[in-house]
Amino acid sequence: MKVLLVGISHRTAPVEVRERVDFNVRGLQSALASLASRGSAGEAVILSTCNRAEVYVACEDARAARADVARFMSEFTGVQQSDIDPHIQEFVDLDAAKHLFRVAAGLDSLVVGEPQILGQVKEAHTAATDSHTTGPVLNRLFHSCFAVGKRVRSETGLGSGAVSVSYAAVALAKKIFGDLRGRTVAVIGAGEMGKLTALHVKTQGVHQMTIVSRTLAHAARTAQAIGGASAAPWEELDTVLGASDIVISATGAPQPILTKAHLEQIMRPRRNRPLFIIDIALPRDVEGAAGEIEQVFLYNIDDLQATVRENLARRAGEVTRAESIVEEEVAKFAAWLRSRGAIPTLVALRQRFESIRRSELERLDFKLSTLSPEARARVDEITHLIVEKLLLTPTEQLKSADVESVAAYAEAITRLFALADEEPAASNVEPFARERRRQPH
Amino acid sequence: MNAIPLVLYILAMVAYAWHFARRQPIVGRSATTLLIFGVLAHTFVIGMETMEFGHIPVAGATSAISTFVWLLALSYLYTELTTDERAMGVFILPLIVALQTIPAVKPSIEARSDVLRGPLFGVHVSSLLFAYASFALACVIGITYMLQFKELKAKHLGFFYTRLPSLQVLDRMNHVAIVIGWVFLTIGLLVGFVWAAQAKSYAGGSPQVQAMSLGDPKILVAVVCWVIYSFELFAARLIGWGGRKTAYLSLIGFTVVMFNFVAISYFLTKSHNF
Numbered sequence: 001m002k003v004l005l006v007g008i009s010h011r012t013a014p015v016e017v018r019e020r021v022d023f024n025v026r027g028l029q030s031a032l033a034s035l036a037s038r039g040s041a042g043e044a045v046i047l048s049t050c051n052r053a054e055v056y057v058a059c060e061d062a063r064a065a066r067a068d069v070a071r072f073m074s075e076f077t078g079v080q081q082s083d084i085d086p087h088i089q090e091f092v093d094l095d096a097a098k099h100l101f102r103v104a105a106g107l108d109s110l111v112v113g114e115p116q117i118l119g120q121v122k123e124a125h126t127a128a129t130d131s132h133t134t135g136p137v138l139n140r141l142f143h144s145c146f147a148v149g150k151r152v153r154s155e156t157g158l159g160s161g162a163v164s165v166s167y168a169a170v171a172l173a174k175k176i177f178g179d180l181r182g183r184t185v186a187v188i189g190a191g192e193m194g195k196l197t198a199l200h201v202k203t204q205g206v207h208q209m210t211i212v213s214r215t216l217a218h219a220a221r222t223a224q225a226i227g228g229a230s231a232a233p234w235e236e237l238d239t240v241l242g243a244s245d246i247v248i249s250a251t252g253a254p255q256p257i258l259t260k261a262h263l264e265q266i267m268r269p270r271r272n273r274p275l276f277i278i279d280i281a282l283p284r285d286v287e288g289a290a291g292e293i294e295q296v297f298l299y300n301i302d303d304l305q306a307t308v309r310e311n312l313a314r315r316a317g318e319v320t321r322a323e324s325i326v327e328e329e330v331a332k333f334a335a336w337l338r339s340r341g342a343i344p345t346l347v348a349l350r351q352r353f354e355s356i357r358r359s360e361l362e363r364l365d366f367k368l369s370t371l372s373p374e375a376r377a378r379v380d381e382i383t384h385l386i387v388e389k390l391l392l393t394p395t396e397q398l399k400s401a402d403v404e405s406v407a408a409y410a411e412a413i414t415r416l417f418a419l420a421d422e423e424p425a426a427s428n429v430e431p432f433a434r435e436r437r438r439q440p441h
Numbered sequence: 442m443n444a445i446p447l448v449l450y451i452l453a454m455v456a457y458a459w460h461f462a463r464r465q466p467i468v469g470r471s472a473t474t475l476l477i478f479g480v481l482a483h484t485f486v487i488g489m490e491t492m493e494f495g496h497i498p499v500a501g502a503t504s505a506i507s508t509f510v511w512l513l514a515l516s517y518l519y520t521e522l523t524t525d526e527r528a529m530g531v532f533i534l535p536l537i538v539a540l541q542t543i544p545a546v547k548p549s550i551e552a553r554s555d556v557l558r559g560p561l562f563g564v565h566v567s568s569l570l571f572a573y574a575s576f577a578l579a580c581v582i583g584i585t586y587m588l589q590f591k592e593l594k595a596k597h598l599g600f601f602y603t604r605l606p607s608l609q610v611l612d613r614m615n616h617v618a619i620v621i622g623w624v625f626l627t628i629g630l631l632v633g634f635v636w637a638a639q640a641k642s643y644a645g646g647s648p649q650v651q652a653m654s655l656g657d658p659k660i661l662v663a664v665v666c667w668v669i670y671s672f673e674l675f676a677a678r679l680i681g682w683g684g685r686k687t688a689y690l691s692l693i694g695f696t697v698v699m700f701n702f703v704a705i706s707y708f709l710t711k712s713h714n715f
Contacts (some may be wrong), residue, residue: 085461160603175593255563273681276610285529291594303596310598 001042001138002062005096007054010110013087015035020079023048028124032131034076034377040068043135044055045128045142045269049101049120051110056100058137062092097141101326104145105152108257113158113315113322118149140336148329158318161311165304166200168311172304173201173246176276176297180204186227186244187211188237188257190218193280194250198226201246210240213251215224241266247277249285252427260289267293278304338406342398344411348419350396353387443507443544449479450514450541454534461531461604469527476518483511495648499566502706502713507544509702510537513574520578524614528605531580543703548671561636568629569663573698575622577669579615580695585690586611589684612684615691623670630667633660649713658715662701669694 006022023031023046035044041057048054055073059065070088074081091099099108104121106113127140134142153159162168170180177183183206187198190213202209209229213219219231232240241247241258251257258277263286267275272295279286279300291298327432361368361383368376398409414420456472460463487508490498498504517533520526588601589608605611637653655661673690677683683689706713 157603172593172598175589175602175607176609178610186489271681272612272678274684297593299596306596307598 001058003093003096003137003141003337004041004057004059004062004065004069005054005091005099006057006073007047007052008068008084008087008089009052009054009108011108012089013084014295017079017083017087017205018051018053021053021073021077021084022050023053023076026076028127029131031076032128032133035069035072036067036131036133038072040065043128043138044108044133045124045138047121047124049117052103053107054103056096056138056141065254066090070432081376093337094330094334097144098326098330100141100145101148101324101329104149105322105326106149107152107319107322107326111163112312112319113160114163115153118146121145121149121154121313130385132238137337141333143330144333148326151325151329152248152322155323158315158322160318161307161314163308163315165280165301165308166197167196168304168307168385169222169248169299170201170204172297172299172307173204173276177245180246182207183245185209185248186240187222188247188249188285188428189251190215190222191250191252195222195225197248197250197278197280199230201248202226202228208247210244212240218311222396238266241275242270245274245276247275249277249279250281251285253281253285254283256283256285256287258286258290260287260293262292263287263290263296267296270295280304339399339401342401342410343421344405345413346395346398349413349417350391352417352419353391357383357387442489443483443541443548446479446483446486446511447538447541447545449475449482450510450534450538453479453530457527457534459529462525464604472530473518473521473527476514476534480511480514480518483507483514487511492527497563497567499563499570502703503544503547505566505570505706506540506703509570509573510541510544512570513537513540513577515680516571516574520614523608524610526606529578529581529585532584533578536577536581540703561632561639565629565632565636568625568632572622572625572629573702575618575625576666576691576695576698579618579622579691582611582615582618583691586688587617587685587692590688608684612687615687619670619674619687619691623667623674626663626667626670630663633663652674657713658705659701662697662705666694666701669697680688 008018010018013021026045028048031046031048032044033042035046035055035057040061041059043058046054046058047056053073055069057065057069070085071081072078074084082332100121102108106115106117109117121142125134125138128138154270162171171184173180180201181204185198185201185206185208187194187209190211198209198211209223209226211219211223211226211229211231212234213222213231214234216231216233219233223229223231249258263275274295274297277286277296277298279298282301284300286298286300288300289297290296361380368379371379394413398406398413401409430441453475455471455474460469460472487498490504490573497508499508513533514537517530517537521530538644585601585605586608588607589611592599592602593608624656640653653660669690673687673694676688677687
């Protein structure tokens with residue numbers, strides 16, 4: 001059984017190709033069903049995000065499967081194979097495992113350490129489980145990759161620190177206020193930039209959000225677009241600021257709209273209540289000197305972008321630690337994969353014993369003909385139990401044998417029972433997967 | 442015997458520092474476990490001393506320090522387990538280790554003077570020790586507040602920014618610690634005055650009792666502490682002090698407390714040298 005990965009990602013293919021090779025357009029379930037019906041893959045999982053389209057399969061013949069999966073990608077998405085082929089990357093067995101582990105850890109992402117990818121990998125696996133296209137090999141592979149993602153997140157700083165301006169703003173607000181639930185937010189200006197940041201802050205469960213704009217109608221429209229926010233006229237700006245914990249300022253004004261003196265006036269009755277001002281306007285809305293006021297925390301767009309850059313640099317420093325976690329988990333998966341080498345031998349051995357039992361029962365059929373049907377059933381059962389008993393110990397021994405000796409044992413058993421003379425034993429995985437597939441949904 | 446808890450506290454200190462720097466969850470859990478074992482060992486030591494002397498060892502300056510360390514470790518553990526914040530451990534453990542070194546190196550001599558009879562004495566000492574433990578926590582919380590404040594203001598989000606809790610959480614924790622400390626400080630001082638008056642009636646000849654007045658440095662500085670913390674609690678917020686300034690007050694207040702508790706107790710006081 002081989003693990004094979006065939007796919008394209010942001011590293012290998014330009015966006016024009018990636019956006020066309022999107023399995024989500026026609027639905028992942030139908031893609032999985034279509035791939036399974038081709039028969040080249042015993043097990044399959046499809047990971048399709050905006051940055052990658054990857055097909056993970058477990059198969060007997062990697063070369064045949066590789067060609068077939070590439071054809072499938074082209075046929076299912078309707079993109080010329082000649083357009084996809086130059087961008088395809090493929091990995092077999094441990095290289096495929098390593099690639100998936102790096103993907104799940106966020107090491108292969110466009111923004112290193114971004115957290116969404118692990119969820120997307122989980123969804124891809126769930127979709128495949130629901131479509132009954134997974135089996136023992138890919139299940140094990142994907143569960144290992146979830147463990148990698150979890151370990152990298154808890155043991156390294158790879159995913160720490162915000163790497164977009166909106167996230168950086170929310171992270172800062174949390175370091176000032178703790179929980180953002182119950183906080184009051186003011187948004188100055190009704191433009192697009194302010195709206196985007198406000199939307200992100202809103203998801204943190206803030207208590208109240210008020211939009212203040214020179215044109216009340218614009219403020220009302222933005223408030224409606226954000227949902228659950230209210231609008232206030234420009235004259236009430238001071239009142240709104242006085243009641244707010246967080247201010248997002250993004251007007252198009254050519255001059256600062258909030259000076260240090262003005263803010264000092266607003267801060268006086270607030271005593272020690274902190275005010276976090278996010279000034280994302282260009283040119284700036286808030287006079288830089290206002291940040292000197294004791295409880296005013298003023299961050300402009302450059303400051304936020306600087307923290308984003310710092311975080312990216314810090315993440316880069318954690319890559320080595322994350323890579324070593326990936327290597328450790330690849331080694332564990334490799335051990336598991338090798339111990340699976342015993343399974344075909346065990347299946348062949350079982351088939352040999354069973355065929356002996358059946359042929360002996362058939363040969364002695366005339367002697368048993370005098371027995372009642374119940375007694376004959378009993379004989380069948382007893383002989384079956386004897387075979388099971390005989391197989392039990394060697395099965396356990398072989399499965400628990402260490403990696404190095406499995407191959408030697410398998411070789412010995414194959415020779416002693418002349419298993420190689422028989423029809424090559426079909427993998428236990430493929431019939432398993434096919435049988436599961438036949439179940440009604 | 443005080444050396445066993447000291448060793449465990451040192452191990453816990455190393456683990457807390459390691460956890461603070463590398464933030465591996467397992468190291469954090471080990472740090473807490475080590476501290477719990479340190480406190481258990483310390484409880485055992487204090488229990489044994491209590492059996493030996495027939496009372497809780499708080500009368501001598503050295504044994505009072507040991508009991509104070511025990512209360513501080515216990516209070517910190519309570520704070521950590523209720524808030525799920527482990528960051529303060531890296532600041533509190535060095536204090537615990539430094540103070541516990543004194544009883545570990547200098548075995549306590551707990552000869553109970555006749556002056557120290559009566560239930561009021563126990564209330565006096567235990568209230569004050571608990572107040573000092575609260576002030577120690579408030580001081581550490583204040584320091585972390587200042588570190589976090591500095592990085593947020595300077596827009597340099599570095600080492601402490603990611604590791605310390607938010608400003609408002611720290612401000613609230615500081616306030617709670619000061620309230621608890623102030624209540625026990627007040628109780629401890631009031632009981633002390635009442636008890637000193639009583640002691641004059643039955644042990645008036647003792648030089649210590651004769652020295653019990655505001656003129657004695659130990660008593661004077663304790664009253665100064667009370668004034669500092671009363672100001673922090675009642676006046677500071679009214680005149681618009683808060684956040685960083687109350688954090689400073691917590692730091693100054695505890696510095697005075699430590700000066701009184703260690704330096705004055707050993708070298709200067711005439712009224713409290715039992």
